[in-house]
Amino acid sequence: MTHLSKSHFYTAMLACATTGALFVAPRDGLGWSASSAATGLILLALLILAEQLDISIPRTDGVFFVSVGAPLALAFGLALGPIPGTLLVMAAHLVDSILSRRMLLKSCVNIFDLGLSTLLSAWLYWSFADPAVSALGSPQNMILLFAAGVIFTIFNATMLIVVVVPLVGHAAFTMWRGHFRAIFVEMLMLPVLGGLVVILAREHPLAILLIAVPLVGPHLAFRALHKVQQQTQATIESLASVLEQRDIYTHEHSVRVTNYTRLILEEMTELPIETKETILAAARIHDLGKVGTRDIALQKTGPLTLDERQEMQRHATIGADLLSQIEVYRHCADIVRNHHERWDGKGYPDGLVGDRIPLGARIIAIADSFDAMTSDRVYRGALTTDQALAEICRNRGTQFDPHIVDAFVHAVGRTSPATAKRFVQVTSR
Numbered sequence: 001m002t003h004l005s006k007s008h009f010y011t012a013m014l015a016c017a018t019t020g021a022l023f024v025a026p027r028d029g030l031g032w033s034a035s036s037a038a039t040g041l042i043l044l045a046l047l048i049l050a051e052q053l054d055i056s057i058p059r060t061d062g063v064f065f066v067s068v069g070a071p072l073a074l075a076f077g078l079a080l081g082p083i084p085g086t087l088l089v090m091a092a093h094l095v096d097s098i099l100s101r102r103m104l105l106k107s108c109v110n111i112f113d114l115g116l117s118t119l120l121s122a123w124l125y126w127s128f129a130d131p132a133v134s135a136l137g138s139p140q141n142m143i144l145l146f147a148a149g150v151i152f153t154i155f156n157a158t159m160l161i162v163v164v165v166p167l168v169g170h171a172a173f174t175m176w177r178g179h180f181r182a183i184f185v186e187m188l189m190l191p192v193l194g195g196l197v198v199i200l201a202r203e204h205p206l207a208i209l210l211i212a213v214p215l216v217g218p219h220l221a222f223r224a225l226h227k228v229q230q231q232t233q234a235t236i237e238s239l240a241s242v243l244e245q246r247d248i249y250t251h252e253h254s255v256r257v258t259n260y261t262r263l264i265l266e267e268m269t270e271l272p273i274e275t276k277e278t279i280l281a282a283a284r285i286h287d288l289g290k291v292g293t294r295d296i297a298l299q300k301t302g303p304l305t306l307d308e309r310q311e312m313q314r315h316a317t318i319g320a321d322l323l324s325q326i327e328v329y330r331h332c333a334d335i336v337r338n339h340h341e342r343w344d345g346k347g348y349p350d351g352l353v354g355d356r357i358p359l360g361a362r363i364i365a366i367a368d369s370f371d372a373m374t375s376d377r378v379y380r381g382a383l384t385t386d387q388a389l390a391e392i393c394r395n396r397g398t399q400f401d402p403h404i405v406d407a408f409v410h411a412v413g414r415t416s417p418a419t420a421k422r423f424v425q426v427t428s429r
Helices: 003-024 034-052 070-080 082-100 104-128 139-168 172-178 180-203 205-244 253-267 273-284 288-292 306-313 315-323 327-337 359-373 385-394 402-415 417-427
Strands: 055-059 062-066
Touching: 003 082, 003 104, 003 139, 034 070, 034 082, 034 180, 034 205, 070 082, 070 104, 070 139, 070 180, 082 104, 104 139, 139 180, 180 205, 205 327, 253 273, 253 359, 253 402, 273 327, 273 359, 288 315, 306 315, 315 327, 327 359, 359 385, 359 402, 385 402
Parallel strands: none
Antiparallel strands: 055 062
16 A cells, blocks of 8 residues: 555545544534524634634645644534534635645545544533533633643644655654644643633624634734744855855755755654754754855865864854854754764864764764765865765764664665665675
8 A cells, every 4th residue: 555545544534433423422512593603603714714824834844834723623612512513613624725725635634633633622521511601610621621622632633643644754653752842832722722712602702703813913923933034044044055155166065965964864764853854954054164264275275284174174163153143043053063073083073972973963974975075176076976885884883873874875775776785785784
């Protein structure tokens, strides 16, 4: 079964589970009075609007979306009951999928996943809640409200991960760990906002419109913050690119190093997504510190003097010092500082040994060296892929982390099987 077929199968199972649960769920709730009908319509409009306000975040493994509509989806079930709330949530996401022109598979996953998450959380709440008071009107209801939010968040995230895992090739636990922070924040936020919607609905359906402020406000703030982060990253990466143009032999060096780094990371499926993002970000600007290197040293064709060699080596610490002052790149500083360390401790600037070298620095060291060897230099021509791989393997366990060398050879095997085959036996000794 292909990865796509697995996702289709899991989506079909999710649809069947949602449909079956709707048939057996209790009919508790407010019923369909004029007030509850108005509440449902207002929530429906707000949820469609909220889903249209989601924010796309490019990542190395795809584009993720941050939505502000989850509290409303939970509130549907709490305010209207399991079945009416679930049906309206599914209807809202059907409309959103049509308006956004989403792919059929993604639309089905969103509709049935959020539908079943709403149904289960509302089912729990209405099975034990005291309907005579609001969601925050008694300790019992408050506990149930929190439990409903936890169930909604965990089930929603788990089902999404189960369906997405076959497509992106990550282990389910790895994806869970990589997104735990966002999941935890949502678990804290949902009961509060969801309960607030229920209280407003009990007062008057139009009062629900007040919830638009805490929903739209974070969206605008997050969008502005994301824009600033993008602009900062673009500025730093452009600066790194301009610096490389000072030397025609290293032009686009960081782009190639980033591509080789990505190849290695694709072999390391156990790493959290956030860790991979950090390493790739560091790879893109690993030579930023050359802003403090004079052209006479950077472009010299002959042997470097001791002072010039020390000046060249300082680019690692200069880059780290610069990045430590920039919030977006602060987590990359140690990687950039140590990307010229050696596995045997003979590197610079700190002489770190083995696992004491940051993982990202060990990965970039191999990618950096491979690109340097396969690129033309004023004092020599570029080595072939075979020659460069042989040199990487020769320094396995001395200059380079042996496990990452193995990962790199296997990664090359995916793009050039004949080349990698000649080196697999070397790395497996």
